Amino acid sequence: MRDKAKYTDEELIVLFQKGEERAYLELVHRYKDRLTNFVFRFVGSREMAEDIVQDTFLKLYTSSHMYKEIARFSTWIYTIAGNLAKTELRKRKRRKIYSIHDMGIDEKEFEIPSDTYNPERETRTAYQEKEIQTAISRLPEQFKTAIILRDIQELSYEEISKIVGVPVGTVKSRINRGRQKLQELLKELKDK
Amino acid sequence: MDCYSFSKYLTDYLDNQLKLPQRREVESHMRECPVCQGKVEDMKNLLNALHMLQKVSASDSFEAELLEKIHIYQNNLEHSHTFRTFFFNHIRTFSAVAAVILVIVSTLVIWQSYHPRAGNLPAGMNSAPVMSSMGSSSSSPRQEPATNPVNPPPKTTPMALTDSLNNEMVPDDTFNLDFLKNRIQLVNEQR
Numbered sequence: 001m002r003d004k005a006k007y008t009d010e011e012l013i014v015l016f017q018k019g020e021e022r023a024y025l026e027l028v029h030r031y032k033d034r035l036t037n038f039v040f041r042f043v044g045s046r047e048m049a050e051d052i053v054q055d056t057f058l059k060l061y062t063s064s065h066m067y068k069e070i071a072r073f074s075t076w077i078y079t080i081a082g083n084l085a086k087t088e089l090r091k092r093k094r095r096k097i098y099s100i101h102d103m104g105i106d107e108k109e110f111e112i113p114s115d116t117y118n119p120e121r122e123t124r125t126a127y128q129e130k131e132i133q134t135a136i137s138r139l140p141e142q143f144k145t146a147i148i149l150r151d152i153q154e155l156s157y158e159e160i161s162k163i164v165g166v167p168v169g170t171v172k173s174r175i176n177r178g179r180q181k182l183q184e185l186l187k188e189l190k191d192k
Numbered sequence: 193m194d195c196y197s198f199s200k201y202l203t204d205y206l207d208n209q210l211k212l213p214q215r216r217e218v219e220s221h222m223r224e225c226p227v228c229q230g231k232v233e234d235m236k237n238l239l240n241a242l243h244m245l246q247k248v249s250a251s252d253s254f255e256a257e258l259l260e261k262i263h264i265y266q267n268n269l270e271h272s273h274t275f276r277t278f279f280f281n282h283i284r285t286f287s288a289v290a291a292v293i294l295v296i297v298s299t300l301v302i303w304q305s306y307h308p309r310a311g312n313l314p315a316g317m318n319s320a321p322v323m324s325s326m327g328s329s330s331s332s333p334r335q336e337p338a339t340n341p342v343n344p345p346p347k348t349t350p351m352a353l354t355d356s357l358n359n360e361m362v363p364d365d366t367f368n369l370d371f372l373k374n375r376i377q378l379v380n381e382q383r
Contacts, residue, residue: 003349032250040248050250053260133240150207151242153212157209176203183238 004114006039009073015067017064027073028057033082034153042085044137052088057151060148075162078155135185143178150175193221198228206235 007015007023009030013025035056040049059080067076136144142164149160151169157175162170193201198221204210205218222229279286 025255028255032254033247036250036254037248041245045249046248049248050254050257054254054261058256058261058265072194088346118367128247132245147242152237152245154243157207172203176200179203179235179238185233 010069011079013064013067013073015065015071023181024061027060027077029076031074032057038078038148038153039081039085041133041136041152042082042144043089044133049085052084053081055084059084071162072159075159078149078159078163079165086141131186131189133190135182138185139178139181142179146171146174147182151179154185158192193217195221195228197221198225199231202231202235206232206239215341 007025007026012023016027032053036046038047040046041050041170043049043092054076060077067073136147139147140149145164146160149155149163150157155163157168157171160171164171166174198218205215210218222232255380292335304328
């Protein structure tokens with residue numbers, strides 16, 4: 001295998017399908033942080049996020065044959081992670097182990113990763129990180145996905161469209177409505 | 193451009209997705225409408241805050257934990273494969289055992305359907321011990337028959353009835369079928 005950095009994601013997954021385990025490890029290395037950030041914003045817990053991302057990579061390991069070269073690898077892996085995160089959230093809500101909606105706004109606690117916490121950054125922005133995380137968690141699922149992928153992960157409309165499986169126009173509409181809803185929620189939180 | 197049209201273009205404007213003529217129209221409306229201008233400012237603040245959110249990275253132990261999960265998965269796969277291999281290698285033996293069990297169960301069911309009374313008798317009164325005690329030349333002492341219409345025998349438990357029946361006065365060398373039928377009928381009536 002030549003220098004790993006020279007391979008595209010799509011080439012790496014094809015190599016892994018042929019049995020090259022180092023290609024798998026390179027894909028894990030490239031995507032573990034991006035996916036952890038995405039899933040963390042979705043579920044609000046770092047531990048749960050890591051668990052889900054590990055399950056995503058385990059799925060990649062066991063079902064790599066499901067990947068077809070017509071799709072971009074990034075959209076494929078984001079779709080798997082997003083689906084697993086949604087499933088996990090629904091499961092937890094059903095079991096009443098972790099229910100955001102059962103709690104009042106003041107009771108809601110989200111982890112704020114403290115290792116790189118920067119108070120200066122908080123003062124430079126209009127909102128506190130904790131408020132934003134709380135507001136994101138209260139967004140309807142489809143708006144939440146669109147906002148995280150666009151405004152936090154900074155993916156293009158086209159990529160989001162492929163990940164969530166809806167036309168670009170629908171993605172734009174969800175982003176627009178999601179942002180407005182997020183603003184309303186943040187205003188509510190500030191007024192409390 | 194009115195405020196309604198402006199709100200439709202807002203996302204594309206903020207994401208730099210508008211073509212130049214549309215962008216000019218939006219900016220021209222913003223200059224005339226302080227409400228819409230305020231909306232743009234609010235939205236820019238929100239997007240700025242979202243972009244500034246700190247990036248959460250995977251922990252240092254992430255890859256080690258993942259490899260552990262893969263290892264467990266492979267082990268489970270191996271075990272299930274071993275079980276499947278064992279099952280398919282011994283499928284003839286399992287089939288033979290299943291067939292024998294099926295034959296035994298079927299025989300029992302058929303036998304019971306031909307001897308419904310035997311199935312209803314108390315455990316101690318099943319045919320084998322009764323028949324054997326009656327047919328054998330046992331050394332149990334002869335007793336008076338219990339068929340006494342004036343003084344019916346006291347009510348006893350099924351086991352006691354069995355014992356009494358086993359000790360009945362029946363000639364050792366003559367098996368009286370009618371007598372046995374009468375006794376069973378009597379026992380059922382007492383029950």
